[in-house]
Amino acid sequence: MVATKLKHLCFGLLCLLVGLSSLDAAVLPQERADAMYHSYQGGGMSIDGPSILLRKQIGNSFSLSANYYVDTISGASIDVLATASPYAEERTEHSVGLDYVRNKTLMNVSYTSSSENDFAAKNLSFGLSQDFFGDLTTLSLGYSRGNDDVGKRGDDSFLEQAERQNYRLGLTQVITKNMIMGLSFENIADEGYLNNPYRAVRFLDASSEKGYRYETEVYPNTRTSNATALSANYYLPYRASIYAEAKLFSDTWGIDATTYKVGYIHTFSDEWIVEVRSRFYSQDKADFYQDLYQRSEEFNFRARDKEMSTFSNVSLGVSVTYEFRFSATNWLKKSTVNLDFDHVQFDYDDFRNVLADAPVGDEPLYEFSANITRLYLSLFY
Amino acid sequence: MVRALKRQLLILSVCSLNIACASIEPWVQPYERENLADPIMSVNRNPVASAYTHHAFGAREGSRGADGGAGGGCGCN
Numbered sequence: 001m002v003a004t005k006l007k008h009l010c011f012g013l014l015c016l017l018v019g020l021s022s023l024d025a026a027v028l029p030q031e032r033a034d035a036m037y038h039s040y041q042g043g044g045m046s047i048d049g050p051s052i053l054l055r056k057q058i059g060n061s062f063s064l065s066a067n068y069y070v071d072t073i074s075g076a077s078i079d080v081l082a083t084a085s086p087y088a089e090e091r092t093e094h095s096v097g098l099d100y101v102r103n104k105t106l107m108n109v110s111y112t113s114s115s116e117n118d119f120a121a122k123n124l125s126f127g128l129s130q131d132f133f134g135d136l137t138t139l140s141l142g143y144s145r146g147n148d149d150v151g152k153r154g155d156d157s158f159l160e161q162a163e164r165q166n167y168r169l170g171l172t173q174v175i176t177k178n179m180i181m182g183l184s185f186e187n188i189a190d191e192g193y194l195n196n197p198y199r200a201v202r203f204l205d206a207s208s209e210k211g212y213r214y215e216t217e218v219y220p221n222t223r224t225s226n227a228t229a230l231s232a233n234y235y236l237p238y239r240a241s242i243y244a245e246a247k248l249f250s251d252t253w254g255i256d257a258t259t260y261k262v263g264y265i266h267t268f269s270d271e272w273i274v275e276v277r278s279r280f281y282s283q284d285k286a287d288f289y290q291d292l293y294q295r296s297e298e299f300n301f302r303a304r305d306k307e308m309s310t311f312s313n314v315s316l317g318v319s320v321t322y323e324f325r326f327s328a329t330n331w332l333k334k335s336t337v338n339l340d341f342d343h344v345q346f347d348y349d350d351f352r353n354v355l356a357d358a359p360v361g362d363e364p365l366y367e368f369s370a371n372i373t374r375l376y377l378s379l380f381y
Numbered sequence: 382m383v384r385a386l387k388r389q390l391l392i393l394s395v396c397s398l399n400i401a402c403a404s405i406e407p408w409v410q411p412y413e414r415e416n417l418a419d420p421i422m423s424v425n426r427n428p429v430a431s432a433y434t435h436h437a438f439g440a441r442e443g444s445r446g447a448d449g450g451a452g453g454g455c456g457c458n
Contacts, residue, residue, distance in 0.1 A: 034429040040437055053429040067429070134407025166446070172424075177413040182424060186446030227446035233424065235416040243424075249444035257444035265421045273421060283443050307443050340430055346441070372437050374430045 028063040042370020067095040118151040142168035162192030178235040190223040201304040203293035211360040225251035254287035273321040282312035310349040317342035340374040
């Protein structure tokens with residue numbers, strides 16, 4: 001229903017955009033190349049790998065981009081330790097995109113494929129953005145469609161599928177010569193196998209050694225979610241800026257979430273940019289989530305995936321950018337070396353640490369922290 | 382009959398909005414947008430890093446979507 005209304009709204013806005021087109025030009029994304037090493041360490045998991053992004057303009061109207069990304073995963077989260085053995089695997093993602101600018105309209109299409117030994121995903125995305133009101137306003141629309149093939153290690157006969165459609169709507173508005181605000185909305189509709197095949201729910205069983213046993217999770221096979229974000233960036237009297245963002249989320253599984261972000265960006269001379277930021281996230285559990293069920297198959301839908309539980313996390317982050325030029329005559333306009341680091345603390349309200357030695361149902365609530373690091377070189381040409 | 386009337390009203394509304402929009406004068410002139418064009422005001426200053434960050438949080442949270450803004454507003458989207 002919401003998706004249908006959104007489709008009609010998008011069509012109406014598209015008509016409006018066409019009517020508002022004029023002869024001044026929008027701008028293609030900046031030509032650049034980025035080579036990044038990324039690392040996530042926390043909750044028993046170690047995930048790292050490279051990401052390479054290239055963007056090159058073709059003529060005056062087209063810009064081509066390509067991204068190669070790898071996750072090398074080792075270790076095991078608490079979910080895996082409770083029910084299986086630690087493992088190692090690799091996820092590889094390829095993306096290509098094409099942007100086209102015509103007058104004040106910027107259009108783009110991109111294709112992404114991701115593969116693991118037990119999972120494959122494909123996604124096709126379209127976007128359209130339009131500047132108007134003297135370039136004070138940018139309206140953007142987007143649509144994506146994706147397909148997942150879900151397998152399971154050790155079970156060659158297991159193959160499930162899921163489909164996903166995203167509808168995006170964004171509005172960016174210049175408020176003053178020092179302030180810009182953005183409003184974005186996204187509706188996502190999934191259909192198919194939406195479980196994680198490795199996650200299980202636990203239920204009381206007095207006959208078992210631990211007092212409980214595990215069985216397969218069962219999720220609904222449809223999910224529709226809506227997310228709305230409002231953001232603001234403000235340029236301070238010296239060369240620095242502050243920003244804030246608030247996001248509200250809800251879905252048909254009963255998950256309600258809020259995200260708040262604030263940050264401050266400071267410059268030192270023309271070479272250094274330093275950013276400090278904080279992010280606060282909290283969510284309520286899915287309707288069918290429980291840490292411990294009273295019996296096997298107690299309800300039609302069952303989940304004990306901690307991402308479905310009630311929890312919050314807080315992160316503190318810092319980024320340092322050093323900008324330089326190889327030489328005045330070099331074809332590179334500028335280059336930057338960047339280091340981003342975030343420390344995140346997760347606290348769960350109804351997901352218990354079953355690895356702790358405690359009576360069933362009285363285990364301590366789970367918590368963990370993680371460090372997210374990104375080190376990358378950016379070349380602008 | 383009602384449907385045709387609705388369609389005409391929609392077309393009229395779109396045309397009216399176009400005319401109304403055309404009459405609004407930009408209150409920040411292009412030469413006043415130097416600060417807005419500074420990379421430190423960009424909502425997506427480093428796309429390769431922000432895409433990864435969204436992925437890192439998204440994989441561990443139930444919420445999803447509405448990540449990143451449209452950019453623009455200063456001729457620099």
